[in-house]
Amino acid sequence: MESTMKDLRGGATVLDMDPKSTVGGGVEDVYGEDCATEDQLVTPWTVSVASGYSLLRDPRHNKGLAFTEKERDAHYLRGLLPPVVATQQLQEKKLMHSIRKYQLPIQKYMAMMELEERNERLFYKLLIDNVEELLPIVYTPTVGEACQKYGSIFKRPQGLYISLKEKGKILDVLKNWPERSIQVIVVTDGERILGLGDLGCQGMGIPVGKLALYTALGGVRPSACLPITIDVGTNNEKLLKDEFYIGLRQRRATGQEYAELLHEFMTAVKQNYGEKVLIQFEDFANHNAFELLAKYGTTHLVFNDDIQGTASVVLAGVIAALKLLGGSLADHTFLFLGAGEAGTGIAELIALEMSKRSNAPVEETRKKIWLVDSKGLIVSSRKDSLQHFKQPWAHEHEPVNNLLDAVKAIKPTVLIGSSGVGRTFTKEVVEAMASLNEKPLILALSNPTSQSECTAEEAYTWTKGKAIFASGSPFDPVEYEGKVYVSGQANNAYIFPGFGLGLVISGAIRVHDDMLLAASEALAGQVSEENYANGLTYPPFSNIRKISAHIAANVAAKAYELGLATRLPRPENLVKYAESCMYSPVYRSYR
Incomplete structure (x- = not known):
């Protein structure tokens, strides 16, 4: 034509x-x-x-x-x-050369953001071709520092800022965004950014970073992605006094005022973009995260990456680790440090998968999973004082005050850290895990690196090389007694881009737990024999687009199976179809 x-x-x-x-x-x-x-x-x-x-x-x-x-x-x-x-290749070579010259990760982050504002396709070409090197720059851990300094480094607005000033006008605000066909929204209210706490309006770095990964790793078009920050104020005194702070200078709105703003937002999004737009909640505080997911999970296509994405990626690592640990999922005992949205989310998904595999009711499989919070082991005698999301994990046991005693009492085969507090897997705790197990599985998941429960070096050294270790943020390979140990990274970036692509290509209208299980199984299935030989329970990020296509295919297949897909007829080969749908950053011809 x-x-x-x-x-x-x-x-x-x-x-x-x-x-x-x-x-x-x-x-x-x-x-x-x-x-x-x-x-x-x-x-x-x-x-x-x-x-x-x-x-x-x-x-x-x-x-x-x-x-x-x-x-x-x-x-x-x-x-x-x-x-x-x-050529684009020469441009890429020149830019990587200059980015590598920067000493500080935050300088590299700023260089990448400036590139995105100048030449979008070249930005994605760099990110896709150098994913292992640049992922820690555009995502954790560097994005955490970027959020802390967002007011000072802010240049051009990316995405939409919806504050209390826009109450009653949110639909009009959405219409100010130039793109009409939005498929994925990542939204935060900035209250619990990584392990860094309340960063208010400056949390925008998270939705921007997540959506860059939706495109680079999952192949969703950049024009179909919309980052949003909902600004209801901040309780961070330092930011409120900072002359460069870009958000509302007031304490956080809560209760009815907060709920009404969120409800108007959710209603406006559906009205403006339709039933099939994916809304990913990111870095909301526990009390709001669970409530929003429960409230809108039945009416909107919603996904909470901290609860569901983290759970799915950790479950994938656990399933993959069974090849190294031996036994079935139901043969293992799990102990968590941290009973917030990440910890309880992971625990629930492991219990669901265990139930699916063993045909035991989920109430039974939950009994293989124990959680420790700031007050000690969660046990039935504490049930009345527990938040609702902790109650299913209150099992019969005498009270235990600390993690070390909990390890000795429960004798877990798997230790999972989701506490957001660094250095909590002490030498005594890790040594206790090694004394109880031939191959203890230790997952220190808190981000950024400074908040990790222990380092890779500590895990391998304290267990004398016995541990199978994975973390939330990346660690360099460790040499112990002449052998090099490479640890896996239980990074949500393995799951959410492919998961989102699967929802988009199937035209799904709701997220179901079975889709999360399908994503975990697809990711675990991508771990090769060579990866296992190196002690890895996750595949390398260099194959991430292939991995995302397999996850998308598995998630889409489940959407069709559950009758939640609207894009009909179902494509014959879902992996090929997912690959064909992926955005490519190669330059296009003009005439």
Whole structure:
């Protein structure tokens, strides 16, 4: 289908799309604009974008020095660029060279964010091709520091800020966002950012970082992603006194005022973007996180990464570790340090998987799982004083005050840390695990690195190399008595991008626990014999797009099976279909 270009210097440029693309099919789209995940509002052959100087200022379509001689003539770019024509590969090489020269991770973070604002496709090309090196920069642990300093490093707004000032007008605010076809929203209220606490409006770094990973690792189009921060104030005195703080200068709203704002937001999102938009809750405090998930789980497509994403990725590591530990899931005893949203979420998903595999009721399988909070072991005599989400874990046992005594009393085979408090797996605790087990599985999951319950070096040294170890933030390989130990990273980035892609390609309208189990099983299935030989219970991130396609296929299959999918008919080969739907950062041709 031919299209004419307006012959105006500030006019429109026509962007070539693959003529083999079919409406609703998208399989042949070599440019990766993933027609399959796009609600087809336009015929996909041409798209009009700005020309000339404006084109170079448009991050979505700017290619910098990669514009060809022909394109420079056709789109009024002559003289606006130096004469050399560079390939995307050369641009990538030059940028990686300059990023590696920075000493501090926060400098690398800022360089990446500036690149995203300048040239979107090149940003994603760098991130996809150098994922193991750049993931800790755009995500944990560096994103935590970026949030702490967000007011000082803030340059251009990314995403939407919805504060108490917008109450009654949230639908209008959503309409201010230029994109109409949104598939994934990541939203935070900034109250519990990683292990760093209440960062208020500056928590925006989290939704921005998460959605960059949705695109890089899961292949969801950048234009279909929307980061949102809901600003209800902050209780962080330091921020309230900081002259560079960018949020509301007031204490956090709670109770009815908070609930009404959130309800207006959830209603407006569904009204503006429809039933199939995924709303991912991120870094809400426990008391709100569970309530929001329970309240909107039956009416919206919602997912809480801290509760469900963390649970799914940890369960995958546990399933994979069974090959090294031996026995079935039901043969193991689990002890958690931390009984918040992450801890109870993981515990519940392990209990569900155990129930599924052993055909025992979930009330029974929960008895293999014990939790320790700040007051000690959660036992039945404490039931009346416990928050509702802790109550299912209050088993019959005499009170135990600390983690070390709990390890000795419960004799767990698996120790999981989700406390958000660093250095809580002490030498005595880890040595006790090693004395009880031939191969103790130790998961120190709290982020960022400073909050990890123990380091990889401590786990391997204190267990004399016996431990199977994974953490939430990355650790370097450890050498102990001549042998090198490589630890796994139980990073949510393994799960949520593929999980979200699976929901999008199936047109799912609700999230079901069975989909989380399906995601865990798909991830565990990607661990190779070579990975096991190195003591790893997670596959390398270098294969993440392939892993995400398998997770997406498993999640989509479950959505079809449960009757929650709306994109019909179901594709025959879901893995191939997922891959065909993935955004590609390769430059496109202009004519």
